[in-house]
Amino acid sequence: MPEWAQHPMHRLIDDHEAVHRSELLEWNVTGEQRIALVFRVLADRDVYERALRETASIREYELVDGRAGELYLYVRDTPTESDRELYNAFTATNLVAVPPVTFLPGGRLTIQVLGTAADVDTVVDELPDGFAVELEAVTSMGPTDGRIGLTERQRATVAAAERVGYYEIPREGTISDIADELGIATSTAGDHLRKAEATLARSYLDGRF
Known part of the structure; x- marks a missing residue:
């Protein structure tokens, strides 16, 4: 993602050595002015919560401790114009995003989607300028035989x-x-x-x- 499109909480992964990874588990766009999201985060709690308090777009949040040093975050945020462009790129298709959406250093994110190749092409074409897309793997939908989802x-x-x-x-x-x-x-x-x-x-x- 280009820097202008990155949320301040996601840029924190590059800006602070105590914040390592963020995974978007669930989300609900509840209108033009708000969005509700659930994240799993690997970060120092004090550093991460301070950033939450200082981010102007965040309207409400709850942060709880998970296992093995992980944090779980419920947050209500105000979407930016770049957020809306991303949502619109996906809503123009029948693609289904399969959580988690993982945010990584360097402005990178990984997302798994279910749908047709044509819909994937549509999303890539509709993304705002500055995004670079790499297709990591393509598989057919079907039984997993209990196998963990590695590419x-x-x-x-x-x-x-x-x-x-x-x-x-x-x-x-x-x-x-x-x-x-x-x-x-x-x-x-x-x-x-x-x-x-x-x-x-x-x-x-x-x-x-």
């Missing part, structure tokens, strides 16, 4: 990590070994592995396996 690239990276001994104690393989196994850059292998491990850790903490 195919993430599954391949975890499998390669197992093959090279990355999870042995003591560790026998490195991120570079994983990258060589897959024929990709070391930074790309590390990124896939971190995302996969984060998904698996959250799934465990949420009681999904």
Whole structure:
């Protein structure tokens, strides 16, 4: 997301080392002037709550402690013009956003959607200027057989990590070994592995396996 379109609470991920990640779990656009949202946040509570109090658009919030240092936030916010442009890009299609929407450093966010390729193209075309979009994975809807929702690239990276001994104690393989196994850059292998491990850790903490 371009900086002008980022909410102050999302920019906090880059601006403060005590704020690491924010996941939008549920939302409800209740009118032109308000929106209700539920987030799961990994951050220092004092730092994060101070920012909530100082953000002018936030009309009401409640912050509660979760497990493993996570925070859960209910917030009623006043949408900006860029927020409305984002909502309009999606409401012009039949796409369904599948939570969470994850906000990461560098103004990045990841979102999984269910719908047609044509609708995805429509959203990309309707996004405001300055947004850059990367398609991470495409899968067919169907039974998951109880498997945790990793992308195919993430599954391949975890499998390669197992093959090279990355999870042995003591560790026998490195991120570079994983990258060589897959024929990709070391930074790309590390990124896939971190995302996969984060998904698996959250799934465990949420009681999904």
